[in-house]
Amino acid sequence: MSGQMKHIVESIQDVAQRHPRAIATTVLLSVVTPQLTHWFVNNYRSFLALGRAGIPSNIIGWSIAMMAKPFGRETLSTDMYDRDSNKDFWLDDHSIPERRGDRPRTGWHFLPHRQTNRLPSQDVKERLKAIFGKHAAANPDLLEIAVSPHERMHEAMVIKSSRPSPHKVADHAMREVAHYHPEIDYSLHVTLSPQDCKLVIERGWGERHPLSGTVALPKEYLLVYAPRDDEELDVVERILVATIGYVAGSKEVN
Known part of the structure; x- marks a missing residue:
């Protein structure tokens, strides 16, 4: 390993030791974010597939539908x-x-x-x-x-x-x-x-x-x-x- 590469690795290790939670969060987000993006895209498409109604059939209407979701009853x-x-x-x-x-x-x-x-x-x-x-x-x-x-x-x-x-x-x-x-x-x-x-x-x-x-x-x-x-x-x-x-x-x- 070259001296420059060794220095970079040691620096990363030092940061990881001093900020373990930040590093763990960054790694988690790097894994989860693509999955979340995929879910939101599919969720938006499923909203559009329901057709038009009293809210716009666009990103604004989807946002309204998402905000209403927690208030739904059985x-x-x-x-x-x-x-x-x-x-x-x-x-x-x-x-x-x-x-x-x-x-x-x-x-x-x-x-x-x-x-x-x-x-x-x-x-x-x-x-x-x-x-x-x-x-x-x-x-x-x-x-x-x-x-x-x-x-x-x-x-x-x-x-x-x-x-x-x-x-x-x-x-x-x-x-x-x-x-x-x-x-x-x-x-x-x-x-x-x-x-x-x-x-x-x-x-x-x-x-x-x-x-x-x-x-x-x-x-x-x-x-x-x-x-x-x-x-x-x-x-x-x-x-x-x-x-x-x-x-x-x-x-x-x-």
Whole structure:
């Protein structure tokens, strides 16, 4: 070893002995940083894959979604509905069978709240769109179509502006009845009565939004999974009709 190289090695050893924690941290970062970078890049891509919603589909929106993540709650328990004093149903228990198969996955981010697999065919998408439009048009005394106050870009059913909100849950939901997500998955966000929420969740047709039950959203605000065939379209249509009845406060829904 040359004298110059020996001097460099001795100098490094001296620094290491005097600053062991700094050296250990530097080595750790050199190993971990590429892995973190890879995770953040993949996480950002998965956020973009969820499509547009109420936050920008860019680095700013991703930052908002990341900051919201710690505030998310679990989505499948139903004890809160058992404790609710409202025991009314808008759904017939016998009309909601157990949903076949496992629940679809939902995104790691919940802004936007979307499912990421088991997506419908183009034909089913078009038929869901038609069902949504049919019921919106058939209930002009209860509903009107407006931009979703939650997603702020998709069309939504909302309580007709001349009609008073029938209960505090409707106010908490910003008078929105339902909307579906036309860009990616064709799942729906709906607001159901507490007992209908329990039925839909327990039979596998949906889950709460992770912010449901907070100041942001009522506990009755659910994601209903996208239908995949005729049978599931029928069930989702029944859920949609129940949603209209509950939020608008009417048992007479067309």
